[in-house]
Amino acid sequence: MSGYDVVFDDLLKASAEFSRQGEAYANLMPHKPACPAGGDDTIDKMLNVTLQALYEMHTVLAQAVSAHAEKLDYTHRNYRKTEGNLFDYLTKVPPPTY
Amino acid sequence: MAKAPSSLAPFSYNWVGGDIRGLSRLAGTLYGFADQAAEPANTLQGTVDRLVSESGDNAWKGSAADNFKMDFGQDIVDVRWMNGRTVAVGDAVDGLAVTLAKIESWLESQAEQGVRAGYVTLDGAGKMTLPKGTSDPRVQRFLQQFNQSREQALIAAKAARKVAAKKLAAEYSTLSNGLMNYKTNHRNLLSKNELAALDSNLRQLRQGFQDANHLLDSTSRPGAHEKALLKDAVMTATTIIGGTAGAVVGTFVEPGGGTIAGAGIGGLIGQGAGSMLGSIFD
Numbered sequence: 001m002s003g004y005d006v007v008f009d010d011l012l013k014a015s016a017e018f019s020r021q022g023e024a025y026a027n028l029m030p031h032k033p034a035c036p037a038g039g040d041d042t043i044d045k046m047l048n049v050t051l052q053a054l055y056e057m058h059t060v061l062a063q064a065v066s067a068h069a070e071k072l073d074y075t076h077r078n079y080r081k082t083e084g085n086l087f088d089y090l091t092k093v094p095p096p097t098y
Numbered sequence: 099m100a101k102a103p104s105s106l107a108p109f110s111y112n113w114v115g116g117d118i119r120g121l122s123r124l125a126g127t128l129y130g131f132a133d134q135a136a137e138p139a140n141t142l143q144g145t146v147d148r149l150v151s152e153s154g155d156n157a158w159k160g161s162a163a164d165n166f167k168m169d170f171g172q173d174i175v176d177v178r179w180m181n182g183r184t185v186a187v188g189d190a191v192d193g194l195a196v197t198l199a200k201i202e203s204w205l206e207s208q209a210e211q212g213v214r215a216g217y218v219t220l221d222g223a224g225k226m227t228l229p230k231g232t233s234d235p236r237v238q239r240f241l242q243q244f245n246q247s248r249e250q251a252l253i254a255a256k257a258a259r260k261v262a263a264k265k266l267a268a269e270y271s272t273l274s275n276g277l278m279n280y281k282t283n284h285r286n287l288l289s290k291n292e293l294a295a296l297d298s299n300l301r302q303l304r305q306g307f308q309d310a311n312h313l314l315d316s317t318s319r320p321g322a323h324e325k326a327l328l329k330d331a332v333m334t335a336t337t338i339i340g341g342t343a344g345a346v347v348g349t350f351v352e353p354g355g356g357t358i359a360g361a362g363i364g365g366l367i368g369q370g371a372g373s374m375l376g377s378i379f380d
Contacts, residue, residue, distance in 0.1 A: 036120025043259040045310035053273040
């Protein structure tokens, strides 16, 4: 059982770390960077849409990191549940009839 | 340590247009972002390695762990790729700021010649006045030359903006492909609401890019006047590089051998006339 405990703990720690880092990454660019005037409409529009795409990509990556935190947590919960089920089965199963 | 934006040639006014210092600051912001984003990626890489890989008997093992490592490994690659894109956008913006500053600085130095000769004065905002009027033929000659310089500077600035816009367009396309990749191949990492937002934002981005790209395409058609000025600009730059323009040469040549002709009016000679201004007028 001790081996499982360590893995469970590691999964939890990793989930927390992912959650922290996902948030930290998201906070690095909380909104689209301000777009200074480039001097004509062409550069202004191109810079604006490129910064918007940059921000969108950043947001999606932050969401992906956070999704991994949830997946780790889900994995942890499932492993716990499975272990609990096994324990229940082993302790509650009726004794042999022979 | 974050990459720093390039230093700008000195300038005081805003004759060629654009928030040059603001562009330089934006480049610095983007470089800073890329630098800071390296830390979460490295931390998570360490976390995954500790959890999944060779950390001993107690490590999480099995197909789920392998899949997780592969999945997140791709995330790390993507975050680092994103940092590369951020630096590339920063470089395009930084390059534009540097070039516009050189052009502005050069144009202001042209005006300074008139100030030193007493033909014109400049106030704090860069507004030019003529204390002696325009009856003196030397003043007229100076104004004519300055106006020509100004027009050439504006052409050069326009060319620099086009070069930057093209670089940004390429970066936009790369980022757009990255977003599409997440939309189609990594859907399981996004919630329903996040996917809906991504869909909506992609549509807006596409429309925004089409608008910008349409303008970029339309700048490829110069008028006859611009063509004539381009010819003058080439002649001017050639003369300057050839050293026959006398005192003017000094105003162009910068420490380290760079020239305003190379970066601004030129691109024409120093950095390849064909690739910069030429690309506008083809």
